[in-house]
Amino acid sequence: MQSPLHFPPKSIRLWAIFCLVFAAAVVSCRKPCEDVGPANIDFLFKLYWQLTSKAPNDTILLSPVGILSNLVTISLGAQSQTQRQILETLQFNLTKLSHDQILRGFWCIQTALNAPGTLPHTKIGSALFTSPSALPPQTFTDRAAYTFGSKIVNMDFLDALKAENEINEYVKDLVFGRIKDASPKLNSHTSSVLVSTSFIEGLWDFPFDASQTAEMDFFVNDRKVIKVPFMYQKGQFLTYRDETVACTLVHKTTKEASGVYFILPDEGKMKQVEEAMSGNLLLRWYDVNVMSNEELYIPKFSLSTIYELEETLPDLGIKDLFTQQADLSGLSKQSGVSISRVSRSCLGIHSNNPHSDAYGS
Template sequence: MHPSDYLLLLLAGLLALSPGQPHPECDADGRTNSSCQQAPGVREGSPSLKIAPGNTDFALRLYHLMASEAPRENIVFSPLSISAALAMLSLAADSHLQAQILQDLGFNLTEMSESDVHRGFQHLLQTLRLPGSGLETHVGSALFLSQDLPPLPKLLNDTMAFYGSKLFHTSFRSSVGAVQLINEHVQRETRGKIVNLVSSLSADTESVLVNYIYFKALWKKPFKRSRTTPEDFHVDEHTVVRVPMMLQDQAHHWYLHDRYLPCSVLRLDYTGDAMALLILPNRGKMQQIEQVLTPEMLMRWTSLLQKGYFYRKLELHFPKFAISGSYELDLILPKLGFTDLFSHRANFSSTSPGLKLQASKSFHKATLNMDEVGTEAVAATGVSTVFTSAWHTHRVLWFNRPFLVVIFSTSTKSVLFLGKVVNPTKP
């Protein structure tokens, strides 16, 4: 009798920014033009746009679950990295499990086929890799297979064609060597930002799937380092920490104070095909804003923040920080409907009829850094003035309390990063 073979899914999500040379993207008056919104290769009806609503729905469902289980903790993850890895994993599943995985990811399979979903991810990942996007975005996957497994040509061909996965043969009998190989690959592919993703592997592990995203971009309007000073950040009613607070007081930004919800929303653009949406609840109103955080609300805010009226001079105080998050997705995803994925009912025999593969563990690790030149994700909490119609009014926005951050690929309408900054001093 053969022991059960295990398919271990490891997800490494990362967003990082570092210095470089900005270039003009918008008209002189600040209004966004078509080149700001459209990257090469993305047109109306493109495959990547078809999967965008499902990806956003999954991202927010996962965020709500994480926030409910740790309401006072920082949150940072890459929903795109997780979705792509799970969709890639579904290629190894039988038809029943593949449909369940894709439906739990938010895709309506009565409106699109499984192949439509995989083509959507294929186009999305190819678009993010385009050199003309103005960003350095590196998205990839790697499949580590035991040397004892038989050839799996269909799986290898499909994962390479749709997800650009790399293949490595290794011996899992030496768990120390396998862990080192995987960790070194992930660390290299994420420019050293994700380290020690895997701490140990069981002796009966047969394959490891790793997915990662590296995002490097610059603010279109960088902050001056000389103007960064220590300021208070109010974690809660009883906790205040000191953070390096950046300042801009002469620049125009897209922002609004919501007339119907107790929050302010700021849009910060990168020099390429991406933007950050920073959502700052009024003091004590984080939970209320989280309850209305839906795909429709994100669409409403992004639509409003394309109107010239909301492009105004702003005194902006914004924290400089670095946080990270690690998650055991095999304990989280079943609460979102992935009931069979990590159970004995899972059937991954499409890779080879003679094999019984089971997904045992799933890890996701993300880092989020923000400084004067760019971001690895953004977070902000502060105080804002009430929205009025007078252009001469002095507007001030302090991100000095917990806030939400969403980083979008503008052209593909995909959420690359999602998080909440509760305590910017906590790594």
């Protein structure tokens, strides 16, 4: 008899869930998306490893669209070494890809994510809130609008609380109220705030039966066990067994062309799975699923977290951006401009019986 598929009890972090919507966009568009997709996923795993090294028992949630969109948008206004540090940290080989090719790749991904009917319901937004004295050059505005659909919003930061409320309302509207406090704390010296948001929602092809949900043991860590509701379903699932990586991949489909991928490490193989993760591996997994009969147990969960990345990104290679060495002359006419914070990357994943959604800012 085949064993039921479930989250192994010691999979504290990566037991989580990879919504491969970003990978789906890359695959659906192919070139030039494939020029940037694998490299960006490699960066996200480097960021993931950096975050887990500082908080080894925490659940890590990352929003690829928001993080990457913000950094590449900043690269539009960065010059010389500042721009190079951003792009190389994002794992681009600048001897093979020009900045224009990178931007075309992101335009392709953005277009695929916003195309109706090909992916789960997706709503992507990008806006630069800026004081009139810090308006960026027209070339920056035009390229950001073309690549990411970014808009420029004039903002009076002298009334910092009002500015925070307006930014919060902008984000809340885009993610249907899921995030209420996206804005960092502002002050009268703030000149600009760049915000990227994403909302992804999908209805399961075959919803979980609520009557089958039951409490089971969930291992928070090696020592702490709690009871949580687990959803259950028996049926056919797209799966892939990767003996090299020591994990099983399960694809729970939605009514759209994509869905949710669960990566289930073998017991005790969590670290091996983490170390193997890469953009090319995820894209390979995307194409090799086979249908099989399984029993699937998934915890019913709602997760959210907040990150302050201005201390983490320099460890990965973006060093000048947060110092007076930053060259952002393509973003602002003011001299001595630097980024003070990459603040409050607010993320959430919500999974229940009829649907699953993910959102980030």
